[in-house]
Amino acid sequence: MCWISSNVPFFSTNNSSSCRRAFYINRANNGTINSTSSVAFSTRSMERGNSGEGSPSICEVVSSSPNASVRVMFRQRPRRFFCSSEVDDGNFIRRNALLITFLNKKFRTIPEDPLIRLPTDVIPIHYELHFKIYLPYKNGIDYGERNFTFDGNLRLHLLCRQTTNVLLLHSKSLEIDYDKATIWMGGGTIRLEGPRIIGWKELAGRNDLLEMRLDRALLPGRNYILELGYKAKIGKNSQEGGLYQSHYLNEANGENRYIAATQMQPLDARKLLPCFDEPSFKAEFSISVQHPDGTVALSNAPIEHTRNVERTFYNYVDIFGVPSLRVAAMENWGLIICRQQNLFYIDGVQARRDKQFVTDVLAHEIAHMAPTGQSQLFYEHTVKAFRFDQVAHQAHALSYKISSVREVARRFDRITYLKAAAVLRMVEHTVGENIFREGLRSFLRNYKFKNARSDDLIRFMDSWTYQTGFPLIQLIALNSTAVIASQVQFFYLQEPSSNPSSWKVPLFINGNTTNNGSEDVIILERDSVILHRYQLASRARLLEDAFTIARTGLISFELAFKMSEYLVEEKEYLPLLVFNNHLQHLLLLLRNHNKSYLIRSFILEMLETQFHRLFSSHFTNNADISDTLREFAMVQLCQWNYPPCIGHSLREFSRVRSACRDRKMSDQKIPPELRGPVYSTAIRHGNIDDFDFLWSKYLIEEYDSERGRILSGLVGTTDIKLVELSLNRFIENIRNTTLIGFNPEDFYAFLLKFVRSPILNDVVDSMKRNFRMFANKIPNTLLMKVILTFITKWMNSESDLAELKEFEIQHKKVLTELRLLDYLHEQITEIRANEDFVNKYAQTIIAYLEKRKDERNLEKQKINKCQPLIN
The missing domain is CATH 2.60.40.1730 (tricorn interacting facor f3 domain)
Structure with a gap:
């Protein structure tokens, strides 16, 4: 096995030519990679003006090995782009990846369904x-x-x-x-x-x-x-x-x-x-609006006439903030509409990560693409795309047959949105920023005022557009001089698929290897932004892939846990976030196991050093990162009852209650990033007076960010009656438009926060009991879908399935009216996968953590025995 490693994130941009190498490689005795001895280059070049409009230019790189099972090739479109084997200064060869093309499938245009499309008569x-x-x-x-x-x-x-x-x-x-x-x-x-x-x-x-x-x-x-x-x-x-x-x-x-x-x-x-x-029916609009006196009408239509009132002119874009919007923002050309909380940043009221989010939303809507250099944002979006697209019954291709209007709305989801962005980013990184941007400009000019089909994109993207999921890439050392790659379709809740589907994948190989003892390490390019799972990359990616691939059985959970032990020294946010996400998932699946406390203990052990380091007065690292880490450490450690964290939170909340008795919570002095965990801890260890105090502050709070933190605090209660009380208050008032604090977005966020509830099982049981009441009072499919997901998400046994069947019988009429019956049936697949996971891995995980605990206790005993006696 040829292990791949890197000690920096994979998603940054690096234009260095030294790290671009051919895929099929030899490994020399001194640990360096010889990239030319086993690869022959052949090119077919179409120079500018020598071919018809849109003709593809192709450069091919064919392995000279008789045993090679892959054909490595460059593809570029449109006509203005060309390639030549003579170019060696980085203008072409250096900025192009080697596309591993498994030649076993042709992709064709998916026919449009005439049943749902308007005729073009x-x-x-x-x-x-x-x-x-x-x-x-x-x-x-x-x-x-x-x-x-x-x-x-x-x-x-x-x-x-x-x-x-x-x-x-x-x-x-x-x-x-x-x-x-x-x-x-x-x-x-x-x-x-x-x-x-x-x-x-x-x-x-x-x-x-x-x-x-x-x-x-x-x-x-x-x-x-x-x-x-x-x-x-x-x-x-x-x-x-x-x-x-x-x-x-x-x-x-x-x-x-x-x-x-x-x-x-x-x-x-x-x-x-x-x-x-439908998008294909373009037309012009002339709009007039008769509106009440005292109101203003704004539109994204071009201005009909203007008059000069200033001598100095500035370029600007109109952005309008609305209190509620079902999406974060909408890039209406000429008048961007943005949810108000995503438009403004107020220092001292919002955390620095809120500032980052506001910046990201505005940059995204203005450019309608991820801002260049926002590596962390892109990484998190890519991970989200992975998480949704790696679950078999949820995954779907980017381009596929739609059979109903309802399916359009259903498939307008995070897979479509995030995976598409990740694939475009991958193409940009493969062909280079300048070529990508020129191609994009040409593409947009060609199709302005028209609609482009997926067939009009470069063929490299076919496998990503028409296929479900993404591949798992494995690198295996054939011998001391050569490495080959293979791929399988990846779904984390089941064995890798034998589906013959394959993807055209650019692999970037770093020109240097490292020797660590007896292991030779080949580094896939550390800046890689490719949408697939390696069996190893940067620290955050290492942990993400290790825990995910462990679910398929290809590597052990013991290895993933051992890889995590270095986190006591970690100073970056992303690796800790990835670790926590996976451990939280394990804990939720195994929460009913009598030894699930071992997982909590492992989380605490990895994170407790963060508390002392991040809250030390001597901590002087980057302020933006430290604030994010402080919040992260507070949330996790207080959740698992770490005594120093609890003591700190209770003292802070006591001061807040005194200071904000007659004021809004946004007026207080606790750093914004620490307010959520302080509120949650105080409510969990407090009484009904604390709960009522925080609820009263929610009703008068004007800042969305502070309202969100208060909601995070309220879900910390251990009293199921208070949970039901708060849910009922929301439901009773969500359509009462005289109350400023209630809107569907808040309720949606409130429901999602209950995944961290210390009485999660009681909350789930309550939602099952009250499902009919919820449906009668909030007949909103999206919100009811969240409640239904909450009920089913962590089911993992035959008894759970029997209970779900009974639930379906009781609520079949309501589920049908809300169009959620099919969605309920889809959850059965995930429940069976959860059950399979628990049956396969629960005992292995618990056994390893028990063994580890015993070994560490034995080490402590040996250390104590060796301590010198003090007279």
Whole structure:
């Protein structure tokens, strides 16, 4: 076995040419890598201007070994890019990876499902829209039964491309005035009466389609205008999409004020207007809004006219903060909408990591890609992509057949979002930043005002676009001079798949090896940003891969635990975070084992030195990192009842109760990053008065970040009655828009925080008992899905499955109405995988930790025996 190691993170950028080498390598006796003795280069070059538009240029690198099972090749598109074996100054060869292409599968375009796509017989050209908004934005404004509704008038300009007497649009929850709807022929000032609409049919249950049948056909090449009016409700919260209401506190007079905002990604434009709600139907919009006096209308449409009021001009972008939004932010071109808590940073109220997050969100929305150099952010996003895409029943390809509108929304998930970003990052790193950016510019120019298909991307990405999951890469030393790679599809809850699928993978080899005793170590490039699991890389990646691969049985958990022991000296955040995530997962799966305390003891042992180091007055490392580590250490150590941490937290909370008796919690002096663990520890070891004090502060707190910390504190209670009380308070008030503190985003965050509850089993049992009540009071599929996930997530036995079956029988009607029955069935796969994991590894893990504990106790006894006697 050829082990791969690195002592720095894999995700930074390094343009050094010394670390680029061919894949198939020889290992010389002195430990260096000879990258040319076993590789022959052959090239086919298409120079600029010598080929048609879009023709691919290909450089191939073919192994000269007769036993080689791989073909290594460069691929580049479009025409302006070229390759040549003569280029050795780094312009091409140095900046291109070797793509290991396993030639056993062809990828084809996935046919589009005609059942859910609008026909292209008629296409939209221009939407003319007028809205009248009935928004009672403050006290004294009242429209009676029209409160929180809007009227819409649509004039839709159409172009007929093929003869048809049926017009199909998307429409959802819109009350259309069918009697007054008309179609005109002609697109200019002269209009003639067009076909009459003789029949309407709302196909709400099938893709939200509105069907109009005409008395005569629309003719190809003709322009038509559809005119209609409608009215609809403004959504009660951000989860409903379309045009929805939100609210904020006017500090000048203490009044609640309302706003109306839009969120239409991915399928909610149809809630605002009848339209062609698919990306391929591009059109222009003209919008006018009639809104209440005292309010302002903002749009991302181009400005119609301007006048000079300043002599100095600045480039700027409009970003609008709303109190609630179901996503972190939305990159509407010309007017970015951002959840308010993600838009502002206030020193002393928010932690430095909040500042980092605000910066990341804004940079992401402005550039709509991960900011260059944000290595930690990219690493965490990649790990998230791994975690969702490595679970068999959750994983899916980036491009695949969609069978229903519901599936579009369901698949608009973190795998699609994060994996796509990771794959693009991998392509950029493979071909180089300059080439990637020039190719991207060319791609965007070519498809501006159009829609690109996945087939239009470079072929290198086919395997990543059309296949589920990602590969596990294994490097094996054939002999003293050669190494080969193999790959298998990776899912962590089961054995590596025998699925013949394979991926085109760029592997970067560092030009130097190291000798550590008897082991030769070959370093895969430490800056690698490739979306696959190595069987070893940087410290954080080492731990991440070791614990994950241990779940498949390819390596032992004993090895993963031993690799973790160095963490008592670790000074970086990421390795500690990775370690903690995996140990927390193990602890939750084995929480009912009578010796699960051994896992808690191991966590404490690895982290307790962090507490003394990070809270020492002599600690002078980078302030940003130390704050993050301080928070991390406080959260974990207080959670596991580490006495110094508990004492520190209780003293701080006592001071806060005195100082903030008549003030908001955001006014206090505890460092922001430490408030969450202080609150949680105080509530866990406190009484109902402490709980009520913190709850009262939640109700008046204006800062979202501080409200989040208070919620983290409230879930620390060990009294199930207080848990149920707080959940009921949320549920009763989540639709009461007169209370500023309650919104779906807060409730969603509150539910997720219960995974750290010290009485997790009691919380799960309570949610099962009260599931019907939850469904009746919050018929919101997303929130109910979170509750259902919480109930099923850590089930791991036959008795759990029997209990789940009984749960399904009891709540089948509700689950069907919420469209969660299929989701419940999906959880059975994960429960069986959890059960299999416990059966396979629980005893092995516990046995190793017991043995380790005994060995350490024996060592301590020997040390004590050797202590000199003191007279």
